[in-house]
Amino acid sequence: MKGGWGHKLTGYAGASVVLLIGWQLLSLAVDSAALPGPVPAISEFARVFFPELLPHLGVSLWRVVASMVLGTVLAVPLGLAIGRSHRLDAVAAPMIFLTYPVPKVVFLPVLLVLLGLGNASKIALITLIVFFQILVTARDAARSIPSASVLSVRSLGAGRMDVARHVIFPAALPDIFTALRIGSGTAVAVLFLTESIAGNQGLGYYIVDAWGRIDYAGMFAGILGMALLGVVLYEALEMLESRMCRWTHVVR
Amino acid sequence: MGTLSFEKVGLTYTGTDRSVRALEGFDLSVASGESVAIIGPSGCGKSTALLAASGLLQPTAGRVLVDGMSVTGPRLKTALILQDFGLLPWKTVYHNAALGLEIRGIGATEIRQRAMMSLARVGLADFTDAFPGELSGGMRQRLAVARALALDADLLLMDEPLSALDALTREDLQALLLDIWLQAGHTSVLVTHSIEEAVFLGRRIVVLTPRPGRVAAVVDNPGMGEAGYRASSVFYEQCVKLRAILAEEGALQAPVSVGGAL
Numbered sequence A: 001m002k003g004g005w006g007h008k009l010t011g012y013a014g015a016s017v018v019l020l021i022g023w024q025l026l027s028l029a030v031d032s033a034a035l036p037g038p039v040p041a042i043s044e045f046a047r048v049f050f051p052e053l054l055p056h057l058g059v060s061l062w063r064v065v066a067s068m069v070l071g072t073v074l075a076v077p078l079g080l081a082i083g084r085s086h087r088l089d090a091v092a093a094p095m096i097f098l099t100y101p102v103p104k105v106v107f108l109p110v111l112l113v114l115l116g117l118g119n120a121s122k123i124a125l126i127t128l129i130v131f132f133q134i135l136v137t138a139r140d141a142a143r144s145i146p147s148a149s150v151l152s153v154r155s156l157g158a159g160r161m162d163v164a165r166h167v168i169f170p171a172a173l174p175d176i177f178t179a180l181r182i183g184s185g186t187a188v189a190v191l192f193l194t195e196s197i198a199g200n201q202g203l204g205y206y207i208v209d210a211w212g213r214i215d216y217a218g219m220f221a222g223i224l225g226m227a228l229l230g231v232v233l234y235e236a237l238e239m240l241e242s243r244m245c246r247w248t249h250v251v252r
Numbered sequence B: 001m002g003t004l005s006f007e008k009v010g011l012t013y014t015g016t017d018r019s020v021r022a023l024e025g026f027d028l029s030v031a032s033g034e035s036v037a038i039i040g041p042s043g044c045g046k047s048t049a050l051l052a053a054s055g056l057l058q059p060t061a062g063r064v065l066v067d068g069m070s071v072t073g074p075r076l077k078t079a080l081i082l083q084d085f086g087l088l089p090w091k092t093v094y095h096n097a098a099l100g101l102e103i104r105g106i107g108a109t110e111i112r113q114r115a116m117m118s119l120a121r122v123g124l125a126d127f128t129d130a131f132p133g134e135l136s137g138g139m140r141q142r143l144a145v146a147r148a149l150a151l152d153a154d155l156l157l158m159d160e161p162l163s164a165l166d167a168l169t170r171e172d173l174q175a176l177l178l179d180i181w182l183q184a185g186h187t188s189v190l191v192t193h194s195i196e197e198a199v200f201l202g203r204r205i206v207v208l209t210p211r212p213g214r215v216a217a218v219v220d221n222p223g224m225g226e227a228g229y230r231a232s233s234v235f236y237e238q239c240v241k242l243r244a245i246l247a248e249e250g251a252l253q254a255p256v257s258v259g260g261a262l
């Protein structure tokens, strides 16, 4: 495990160096105040982090985490149930197929009217998007569980809840985590959209506000904050996954 | 205890566009503490019969009785080992072995004691924290046996438990299964594709017809369980005899001359 961490850190350090060099070259080539190089951008980020950025970062983090938890908690049981029950699936599948491809972000104005400009409308929209992604993943994962696993546990006297707990949920967990990691990118993107359109809190607001004031240094600090949010979210999910799905790392 | 009888059992799978008659008029009685091997052509309903005996499938005709009572669902003292072992890859060796006891709601200390004892019995005591993915095929099969052992079952149903193993590991595990049976005295029903395995582990060997499965022949095998049986001439003769019956039933693809070389 220790070796794994060392390996990972070296990898991140290497990747960071490459990215920083690329960023520097790009900012030199573009030569615009809107795209500062890494040195001024990071020092500005450090300067405004505690006094200005942190409250907005906190609001954004809370919104996106709340939405992802809510969406997951609602979608996983429902998706697993649909995937394991032919009767439920017969009802739910057509609804999912019709609604899944609809881009949920277009409902943002509706949610703004109904739920106001604060947290509720933003959390509702991100929850909705996460919910659908996890729902479809959980359903598909539950469907592909080999019946031998279920039979062998049922032969031990397992009821429906035992099967769900010992077989269906753990079997679907790796797929759910993959969907969550991919979904975290979408969630942060939608977060930016919702915050940039309405309200006066959150990193999205901070970025767009600085842009309006032609404060490019501040704008870029906000962008770095949003990037940090995405990375932290992704890494947190990965750590959670490697704790909860230890067995996936040993399968030969 | 652990007597099993099939009475004119028929089982038809109804699919969306067609139905398959897997068993029809299947009659078989297994006495308490007896060891029966079931052999027959592929697709003749052997797995189906075991699933019906374990209570996971309900026959569409006839009855399955265990200890004289109709089987309506999984029974506490029946253990089932499936073709692909039925292990859960996300649970450690220990938790796989303990699963049946956990589901039965047995107390933690007793679970610990029984699971550790059965793991030790199959030689896996040092691997309790490993995942099935870290085990060899033979070790996985031992784990499946340990899980069944931990249940302290009086009826052990096995569906080709050793078919995925190489010849040496397989003989090793056959000896383990025989040992356990001689010691514990449970009723044992083994489905197999291997003639040698049937003769080694079945005191009675039941040959099924092609689908829909019925009993085609029963071979008595009183020498089973004796020390050195596998190397004896009786063992060899029983294999030849069984092979001839199977050829007659069309279970062997290539035509086999009766009494020909094994």
Ligand SMILES: Nc1ncnc2c1ncn2[C@@H]1O[C@H](COP(=O)(O)OP(=O)(O)OP(=O)(O)O)[C@@H](O)[C@H]1O
Binding pocket: B013, B014, B015, B020, B021, B022, B041, B042, B043, B044, B045, B046, B047, B048, B049, B211
């Ligand atoms: N769930 C199912 N739905 C529909 N048909 C099935 C199902 N399970 C088995 N069958 C059919 O029933 C017949 C008997 O199947 P079964 O699995 O009992 O055979 P088997 O004797 O165990 O075969 P094998 O030796 O290959 O394992 C086969 O023709 C199979 O196609």
Ligand SMILES: [Mg+2]
Binding pocket: B046, B047, B048, B083, B159
């Ligand atoms: Mg079978």
